Amino acid sequence: MKIAIILGTRPEIIKMAPVIRELGRKQADFFILHTGQHYSYYLDKVFFEQLELPQPRYNLNVGSGSHAEETGKMLVGIEKVLLKETPDIILVEGDTNSVLAGALAAAKLYIKVGHVEAGLRSYDRNMPEEINRILADHCSDFLFAPTEKAKAILRGEGIPEDKIFVTGNTIADAVYQNLEIARASANAVNALGLKPQEYFLVTLHRQENVDNRARFASILEGLDRVVAEFETPVIYPIHPHSRKMMTKFGLQPRRLMLAEPVDFLSFLQLESSARLILTDSGGVQEEACILTVPCVTLRDSTERPETLEVGSNILAGASPDTIVECSKAMLGRDNNWQNPFGDGTAGKKIVEIVMGGSNG
Numbered sequence: 262m263k264i265a266i267i268l269g270t271r272p273e274i275i276k277m278a279p280v281i282r283e284l285g286r287k288q289a290d291f292f293i294l295h296t297g298q299h300y301s302y303y304l305d306k307v308f309f310e311q312l313e314l315p316q317p318r319y320n321l322n323v324g325s326g327s328h329a330e331e332t333g334k335m336l337v338g339i340e341k342v343l344l345k346e347t348p349d350i351i352l353v354e355g356d357t358n359s360v361l362a363g364a365l366a367a368a369k370l371y372i373k374v375g376h377v378e379a380g381l382r383s384y385d386r387n388m389p390e391e392i393n394r395i396l397a398d399h400c401s402d403f404l405f406a407p408t409e410k411a412k413a414i415l416r417g418e419g420i421p422e423d424k425i426f427v428t429g430n431t432i433a434d435a436v437y438q439n440l441e442i443a444r445a446s447a448n449a450v451n452a453l454g455l456k457p458q459e460y461f462l463v464t465l466h467r468q469e470n471v472d473n474r475a476r477f478a479s480i481l482e483g484l485d486r487v488v489a490e491f492e493t494p495v496i497y498p499i500h501p502h503s504r505k506m507m508t509k510f511g512l513q514p515r516r517l518m519l520a521e522p523v524d525f526l527s528f529l530q531l532e533s534s535a536r537l538i539l540t541d542s543g544g545v546q547e548e549a550c551i552l553t554v555p556c557v558t559l560r561d562s563t564e565r566p567e568t569l570e571v572g573s574n575i576l577a578g579a580s581p582d583t584i585v586e587c588s589k590a591m592l593g594r595d596n597n598w599q600n601p602f603g604d605g606t607a608g609k610k611i612v613e614i615v616m617g618g619s620n621g
């Protein structure tokens with residue numbers, strides 16, 4: 262059986278790494294096709310190096326563009342590679358444009374599609390990721406749902422039971438496989454002049470937040486107020502897209518510490534030593550929950566409702582007052598919740614199912 266891994270961005274590399282490592286361990290016949298959606302060193306190559314992943318056999322180098330430009334170029338490039346390599350199955354992870362293009366190109370060639378992290382829904386179609394994940398799920402033959410809730414969503418959309426496999430989320434594997442190494446070897450907390458438990462960590466990059474000047478300004482105002490209210494440094498390793506929009510809109514958060522994006526081990530260390538995390542990232546909401554660090558989500562909805570249910574997360578939206586209130590609420594909560602994302606064996610389960618071919 263020949264397997265193609267199609268990926269293109271930071272979270273896909275991190276969350277597909279446990280699957281890739283397991284395929285390597287089993288000496289499976291597989292290759293990586295990188296769309297090139299992310300290409301800056303700290304969004305791309307650093308993760309291949311640090312997680313010791315094999316180099317992609319193909320890189321389409323599509324780069325950045327509008328949604329149609331990115332997705333269209335990927336579709337054309339992926340189709341060519343799939344026609345040449347004729348894999349039996351392709352695997353995609355998550356909800357980016359690379360995921361949509363990979364799933365769609367393969368399905369149209371009658372190649373089986375496995376979607377890792379299937380069944381997530383924010384029910385907000387203003388988010389490009391929501392369209393991508395719905396379409397990828399409905400192109401897929403193997404839907405690897407991280408939780409029973411995600412499975413129930415897929416069943417509710419008419420996806421047959423025998424295509425859905427509840428595996429846990431591969432982010433739990435990635436965290437458990439790397440946390441001790443991160444704690445022992447990463448130097449990010451020190452290097453940024455921070456002290457464990459005496460700072461808050463921010464990430465903010467989603468299109469619906471940073472492409473709208475008023476909304477981006479309102480969130481930054483909220484974060485500035487958090488620094489003042491809690492007299493605690495707030496560090497923001499800033500995604501290049503957010504940096505670009507901040508410059509374009511002339512926004513200058515007065516009190517935040519801005520830093521470049523960091524490698525995965527450094528980021529894990531920054532997360533695990535933070536007193537509070539504020540984010541609009543999907544993966545960071547999950548990691549905060551797994552690491553038992555309270556999280557404030559800077560969005561109106563989340564496709565990770567499990568984090569709200571266990572009490573690790575709260576939705577703050579974009580209003581400065583609410584961001585401060587939600588931070589206060591989360592700082593007062595006990596962090597004794599249970600991780601709903603599995604025991605760190607999702608990658609192994611996914612590979613077993615794919616190689617066992619348990620749905621034909």
Ligand code: UD1
Nearest residue numbers: 270271272298299300301304325357358389390501502505
């Ligand atoms: C994409 C995903 C988003 C995911 C994020 C992970 C889509 C629709 N969005 O958003 O779901 O959360 O990746 O980080 O797929 N840029 C660079 N260097 C790079 C890549 C991008 O500087 O290596 C800058 C460019 O200015 C580019 C902008 O970021 O125009 C947006 O890049 P793009 O890949 O379209 O979306 P992301 O915001 O990265």
Ligand code: UDP
Nearest residue numbers: 271272275498522523524525528542543544
């Ligand atoms: N991450 C990282 N360095 C950073 C910021 C984030 O390694 O400076 C990792 C983080 O640990 C998580 C992933 O990137 O695993 C989340 O990716 P991102 O927030 O870009 O995308 P999303 O999860 O929102 O799709």
